[in-house]
Amino acid sequence: MAEMKGELGISIVITVYNEARNIAELLESLVSQDPPVEIVIVDSMSNDGTQDIIRSYQNKYDFIKNIRVRSSRGEGRNIGVSNATYDYVAFTDGDAIAHPFWIRNMREKFKEGYDIVAGRTIQMGYTPFEKLGRVELYFEGYEVTYPSVNLGYKKSMFQEAGGFDPKFITAEDIDLNIRAVMNGGKIKYCDECIIFHRTRTSLSSFVIQAFWNGFGRKQLTYKHKHVWSHFKFSTILQRDQIGMWQFIRGIFAVMGYLVCKIFGDDFIRHYRKERLKKTSRDLT
Numbered sequence: 001m002a003e004m005k006g007e008l009g010i011s012i013v014i015t016v017y018n019e020a021r022n023i024a025e026l027l028e029s030l031v032s033q034d035p036p037v038e039i040v041i042v043d044s045m046s047n048d049g050t051q052d053i054i055r056s057y058q059n060k061y062d063f064i065k066n067i068r069v070r071s072s073r074g075e076g077r078n079i080g081v082s083n084a085t086y087d088y089v090a091f092t093d094g095d096a097i098a099h100p101f102w103i104r105n106m107r108e109k110f111k112e113g114y115d116i117v118a119g120r121t122i123q124m125g126y127t128p129f130e131k132l133g134r135v136e137l138y139f140e141g142y143e144v145t146y147p148s149v150n151l152g153y154k155k156s157m158f159q160e161a162g163g164f165d166p167k168f169i170t171a172e173d174i175d176l177n178i179r180a181v182m183n184g185g186k187i188k189y190c191d192e193c194i195i196f197h198r199t200r201t202s203l204s205s206f207v208i209q210a211f212w213n214g215f216g217r218k219q220l221t222y223k224h225k226h227v228w229s230h231f232k233f234s235t236i237l238q239r240d241q242i243g244m245w246q247f248i249r250g251i252f253a254v255m256g257y258l259v260c261k262i263f264g265d266d267f268i269r270h271y272r273k274e275r276l277k278k279t280s281r282d283l284t
Contacts, residue, residue: 008110009036009086010103010152013216015076019094020049022198027057027064028098033103033191038063038085042076045069050094074164077148081158089150090117092195097124099194106152108195115157115185116177118146119193139178142187148173150195157185165223170209171216178224205242210249214256215267222264 013029032040039061041054045068049147065083068091069076088110102119109117117254137145148164151173161179164172177187187251259267 007034007036008088008107009038010088010107010110011081011084012037012039012092012103013077013080013084013085014039014041014092014094015044015071015080016046016050016094017044018046018048018050020046020053020152022095023050023053024057026094026098027054027103028052029098029100031057031061031064032100033098034101034107036086037103038065040065040067040080040084041219042069042071042080044071044076051136052060072166072169074166078163078166081155081163084155086157088152089158089247091148091150093149094198095198096157097148097196099196102150102193102195104191105106109188109190109193110152111156112188112241113186114188115154116180116187117152117190117193118143118187119152119190119195121147121150122194122196123199124196137174140181142177142181143189144177144181144187145174146177146187146189148176148195150193150264153180157183161185165252167265167268168216168219170212170214171220174216174220175223178220207252210252211256211259213249215260216256217253218257218260225271 009173012033014026019026027039030037041064043050043054043066051066051068054064054066058066067079067083069079071079077091090103090106106117106119136143157180158176160183161176163176165175166172168175181187
């Protein structure tokens with residue numbers, strides 16, 4: 001796949017599982033991005049029609065790769081990068097929609113010499129969930145909590161940092177960003193690199209997400225003990241008054257944090273074992 005008119009190419013890496021409701025809107029928003037691009041989809045054995053939709057787009061566009069392998073989110077993204085043609089990769093999720101100039105603007109930041117480009121994510125859906133901000137953490141002058149729903153990497157920097165750690169269920173993007181900064185990576189925030197991302201649609205999915213976010217933050221403390229003191233926790237307090245949804249999210253995040261502290265890797269192994277059983281049943 002040759003680069004066009006000297007433009008740097010970007011491989012868009014997506015991990016999906018049962019995204020039949022959303023994947024067509026995502027792909028529609030990606031196939032019209034400024035070339036040269038390719039789309040690398042890693043599907044963790046979906047069984048809801050996701051593959052039928054992906055293949056229908058493959059029949060029309062020759063720059064879509066479709067890899068079907070059971071994998072965690074981190075494993076899937078590593079597989080996607082290893083199959084990427086270009087020297088730059090951009091990550092997003094199956095329930096997202098890209099702004100028409102997402103890749104154009106990300107490409108411009110890479111041209112300026114940055115190793116990592118973090119875009120602006122606009123939440124769509126249930127209004128109270130839309131308004132919840134992230135809890136930012138900073139390391140060596142960079143925010144490292146930019147999520148991988150809208151994150152670009154120079155592939156050589158991604159590989160030097162070691163890629164995503166598959167042990168993480170969440171916070172694998174924070175862990176990667178920390179390691180990239182430790183390897184000399186330069187992060188640039190791009191307000192014009194826009195991804196629209198669907199919020200959780202129910203209270204149960206919201207609290208489950210909050211639980212795993214808390215679990216992932218505790219995993220970070222185990223892996224990065226020697227750098228944890230560098231984070232500027234004072235920035236967490238520079239917020240508007242805490243409301244009901246922030247409180248609910250905080251409660252379940254603390255629960256996840258404590259579960260990780262008490263049960264650690266045993267809890268993850270049990271969770272993944274049960275999830276694998278469910279997936280296997282669904283495929284039969």
